[in-house]
Every structure is written in C-alpha cells, then in structure tokens.
Amino acid sequence: MNKITVHCTVNHKPVAVEIDPNKRLLDMLREDLNLTSVKEGCSEGECGACTVIFNGEPVTSCCVLAGQAEGADIITLEGVSVDGKPDVVQQAFMDAGAVQCGFCTPGMILTAEALLAKNPAPTEEEVKQAMSGNLCRCTGYAKIVEAVLLAAERARGGV
Amino acid sequence: MKRRGTGVGCMFYGVGNTGLPNPAAAFVQVLPDTSVHVTVGAADIGQGSSTMAASVAAETLGLNYEDIHVVWADTMYAPEGGATSASRQTFITGNAVKNACQTAMGELKRTASEELNVPEEDLVFRKREIYSNKDASVRMTYPELMAAMGKKGRLAVGAGYYNPKTTYLSPVDMSGVPYELYSYATCILEVEVDTDTGEVSLLKAVSAHDVGTPIGIKLVEGQIEGGTAMGTGFVISEKIDVDPKTLAIKNPTLSKYIIETSMDVPVVYPIVVSSEGEAGPFGAKGVGEPALIPSIPATIAAINDAIGSSFTSTPIFPADIVKAWKEQQKTQG
Ligand code: FES
Numbered sequence: 164m165n166k167i168t169v170h171c172t173v174n175h176k177p178v179a180v181e182i183d184p185n186k187r188l189l190d191m192l193r194e195d196l197n198l199t200s201v202k203e204g205c206s207e208g209e210c211g212a213c214t215v216i217f218n219g220e221p222v223t224s225c226c227v228l229a230g231q232a233e234g235a236d237i238i239t240l241e242g243v244s245v246d247g248k249p250d251v252v253q254q255a256f257m258d259a260g261a262v263q264c265g266f267c268t269p270g271m272i273l274t275a276e277a278l279l280a281k282n283p284a285p286t287e288e289e290v291k292q293a294m295s296g297n298l299c300r301c302t303g304y305a306k307i308v309e310a311v312l313l314a315a316e317r318a319r320g321g322v
Numbered sequence: 323m324k325r326r327g328t329g330v331g332c333m334f335y336g337v338g339n340t341g342l343p344n345p346a347a348a349f350v351q352v353l354p355d356t357s358v359h360v361t362v363g364a365a366d367i368g369q370g371s372s373t374m375a376a377s378v379a380a381e382t383l384g385l386n387y388e389d390i391h392v393v394w395a396d397t398m399y400a401p402e403g404g405a406t407s408a409s410r411q412t413f414i415t416g417n418a419v420k421n422a423c424q425t426a427m428g429e430l431k432r433t434a435s436e437e438l439n440v441p442e443e444d445l446v447f448r449k450r451e452i453y454s455n456k457d458a459s460v461r462m463t464y465p466e467l468m469a470a471m472g473k474k475g476r477l478a479v480g481a482g483y484y485n486p487k488t489t490y491l492s493p494v495d496m497s498g499v500p501y502e503l504y505s506y507a508t509c510i511l512e513v514e515v516d517t518d519t520g521e522v523s524l525l526k527a528v529s530a531h532d533v534g535t536p537i538g539i540k541l542v543e544g545q546i547e548g549g550t551a552m553g554t555g556f557v558i559s560e561k562i563d564v565d566p567k568t569l570a571i572k573n574p575t576l577s578k579y580i581i582e583t584s585m586d587v588p589v590v591y592p593i594v595v596s597s598e599g600e601a602g603p604f605g606a607k608g609v610g611e612p613a614l615i616p617s618i619p620a621t622i623a624a625i626n627d628a629i630g631s632s633f634t635s636t637p638i639f640p641a642d643i644v645k646a647w648k649e650q651q652k653t654q655g
C-alpha cells in the first residue's frame with residue numbers, strides 16, 4: 164500500500180507523519196507519535212477513552228482515519244499540562260478524587276477541557292450531558308462531575 | 323404514566339476467602355532520611371490499595387503519608403499479596419503492612435529508648451516525633467532518631483504477613499468459621515418508572531456502609547459511588563448474553579453490553595459508618611464488593627414498589643416492565 168503523509172498540529176507543534184492510508188488517528192497518535200495517554204477501550208466509538216480534542220471538539224479517535232486529520236489541530240492529554248505541571252482541570256481531578264483505575268481519565272479530562280473552553284460556567288446538568296459520551300466503570304461519575312465543576316470555578320477565579 | 327417507588331437493600335458480607343488460607347505479606351524499610359519503602363504484592367486496580375498501604379505505614383511508624391513510597395504488584399520484588407478480590411486487600415495486606423512496620427520498629431524503639439532514657443513500652447511515635455507518654459517534653463524528632471540509628475549502625479527493616487483466622491468448612495454440614503470479619507451496609511434507592519416505555523430513571527440512592535475505621539474517606543466514598551452505579555446497572559441494563567450451545571459471550575462490546583453513563587447514574591449519598599474493634603488494620607474492613615451489593619435488591623424493590631410488580635431477578639429490561647405493568651392492570655381489573 165502506498166503511504167500517505169498527514170500534516171497536522173499535535174499538541175501545539177506542527178507534525179508530518181507518513182502512514183498507511185487505512186490507519187486510524189488513534190493508532191497514529193499512539194504508535195507514530197508515542198502519545199500513549201490516548202487509550203483504546205472499545206474501538207467502536209462507545210467509551211470515549213480515545214477522546215482527543217480535534218479542532219476544538221472532543222472526538223473519538225478510534226473512529227477517525229488518520230488521513231482525515233490533514234490540517235487539523237489536535238490536542239491529547241500530553242498537550243494539556245503547562246510546563247510539565249497539571250493544569251486546572253487535571254488538578255481538580257486529583258483534588259476531587261475523580262480517578263480510580265485511570266483508564267477513562269485522559270478522555271474525561273479532554274472532554275472537560277473542550278466543554279470549559281466553550282462554556283466556562285456550566286451547570287451540573289450541562290457537565291453530565293457533556294461527559295455522557297465518556298464511560299467510567301469505576302467512579303460512578305460523582306467525583307468526575309464534581310471535578311469539572313471545581314475546575315470551572317477555579318478557572319473563573321473562584322476558590 | 324410515571325410512577326415512583328422506593329426500595330431498601332441490606333447486606334452483610336464476609337471479607338476474604340471462604341475458610342481457606344488467605345495470606346498477604348509486606349516488606350518495609352525506614353531509610354536514614356526518614357522516607358520509607360513499602361513493598362506489597364497487592365495489585366491496585368484503582369480501588370486504592372497502595373494509598374491504603376501508605377496510610378497504614380504512616381500511622382504505624384508515626385510518620386507522614388508523604389514520607390511513604392509504595393512499590394506494588396511487581397512480582398520481581400514484592401512478596402505474595404494474593405488476589406485483589408473478595409474485598410480483602412485493605413484487611414489483609416493492610417495488616418501485613420502494619421506487622422512489617424511493627425517489626426521494623428523494634429530497632430527504632432530500642433534506639434529511641436536508649437537516647438531518651440524511656441522504657442520502650444512508654445514511647446509514642448506520632449507525626450514525625452517520638453516522646454514519652456509519661457512526659458511529653460521528653461522527645462526527639464524522627465531525623466534525630468534516624469541519625470542515632472546511623473551512628474549505632476542499626477537498620478529499621480521489617481517483613482510481615484497476615485493470614486485471617488478462619489477454619490475449613492465441614493464437608494458434612496458446612497459449619498465452621500468462613501470469614502474473620504464482615505462488612506455491613508444498607509442502601510435506600512428511589513426510582514421513577516415510565517409505565518408506557520418501561521424506562522427506569524434512577525433518582526437517588528442513600529448508601530450507608532459500616533467499614534470499621536475508614537482509611538481515606540474519599541476513597542471509600544468513591545467505592546460506594548462506583549459500586550452503586552454497577553449494582554443499579556446490573557438491574558436495569560447490564561446482561562451478559564451467553565450462547566447456550568457454545569457458551570460464548572454474545573455481547574462482548576460496549577455497544578451491546580450497556581453500562582450507565584453520567585446521565586444515568588442516580589445521585590448517590592454515601593454514608594461512611596465507622597465501627598470499632600474489628601480485626602483489620604486500625605479496625606478497617608473491606609468495602610469493594612459491599613459497595614455494590616445492597617443497591618441491587620434496593621433497585622429491584624424500588625421498581626416493584628413503583629408498579630406493584632414482583633421481580634426477583636436481574637436484569638429487568640423495559641419490555642419486562644411494560645409486560646408486568648399490563649398484567650398488574652389486568653389483575654386489578
Ligand atoms: S476506543 Fe474509541 S470510543 Fe472507545
């Protein structure tokens with residue numbers, strides 16, 4: 164198969180990756196760019212573990228062909244921390260106790276980042292709605308929702 | 323029509339194996355800089371056994387949580403930890419860590435006793451200080467103690483293990499002591515049932531758990547919240563579909579085995595009940611499985627209360643509910 168070259172921005176840096184045209188974005192990020200925070204849970208767009216921020220939207224990267232990322236702006240969990248330190252959402256997940264096994268956490272945090280970028284003051288209902296595409300088997304979501312609300316409050320300069 | 327119902331589920335649950343040997347071990351060393359290496363075999367799958375091990379070590383040694391480094395589940399270095407199952411790691415590995423720390427404290431006590439001129443049994447180790455329980459002004463800091471240990475060429479090391487006191491069950495009548503301790507819980511849960519669509523909305527769950535002495539309240543709450551989501555899901559949406567001929571699981575995908583999302587879970591009010599005198603470390607008990615168990619009968623009872631049905635098994639799908647409601651209407655005429 165002839166390889167194709169995908170040009171896009173990943174975690175604020177322009178990259179050009181040569182790949183098989185049938186490769187999924189998930190695999191390009193994990194295998195070619197070594198961004199292993201992107202998790203594969205279900206491979207069918209159900210669980211949200213593979214979520215990345217794709218042109219500002221949370222997208223399940225298992226359902227995107229890498230070629231579709233041409234020209235796109237992609238953020239993974241590795242691109243969220245600031246100077247190697249947790250950002251406000253990551254810190255809130257830790258403080259609220261929103262992480263158990265951690266497998267859903269990268270996707271949860273990216274979905275929360277995308278939500279808060281658009282809606283800095285979401286209601287609890289809006290948070291639950293936004294996070295409903297990300298499954299978590301461990302936490303029952305209570306502390307995840309709490310973490311997103313806490314992050315929103317802190318980012319707005321509260322607590 | 324939307325109808326509400328409330329159900330209650332109670333349980334007691336044996337922590338550990340049923341009447342079988344069930345040990346776990348730990349290694350501990352307090353280093354000259356007062357940091358501590360704890361090595362356990364327990365696999366932390368997110369429930370927090372490593373956090374628990376660090377808390378138990380800090381409390382036993384009189385150091386801070388931040389002083390403790392836990393290496394876990396690496397079979398190249400760690401002693402036997404047994405399975406992360408049966409809600410047993412807090413109880414059994416926790417006691418193993420405590421025992422290992424107590425062994426490591428032999429030399430610490432001997433040294434502190436010589437330095438402070440206080441009998442070993444009168445020494446208190448707390449918050450990075452060592453003092454006499456007769457006169458708290460007779461004291462030294464942990465760094466001072468470790469310096470004294472260094473001068474005398476002594477090391478604070480310990481290995482320990484724990485095996486719960488149980489007996490094999492009699493093959494004749496199954497009598498015996500299957501578990502050394504039990505956890506207790508009650509869950510009260512409210513649902514709203516749509517009798518036209520059969521859909522069940524999980525509204526609220528109040529779930530109270532006797533966990534002995536809680537080690538890390540936030541972790542215990544997280545277990546209860548997650549367990550309630552699993553237990554309720556077990557009733558309203560989760561079914562492992564097994565092919566009766568091949569015994570293959572027919573729905574091993576998340577699009578066919580439906581677990582609750584953030585929109586589906588009830589609002590959970592966890593109540594952590596402490597009790598005293600249990601055999602776990604500092605009186606702690608397991609909460610892993612107890613977290614989910616009572617929410618299952620509570621959900622079934624709540625559905626039955628809402629529509630006057632008499633379901634006794636899981637799962638209960640919308641079609642089952644519509645059918646039960648229709649039958650119920652018929653019999654009422
Ligand atoms: S792996 Fe992509 S949604 Fe589950």
Ligand code: FES
Nearest residue numbers: 264267299300301
């Ligand atoms: S923390 Fe385990 S799946 Fe969410």
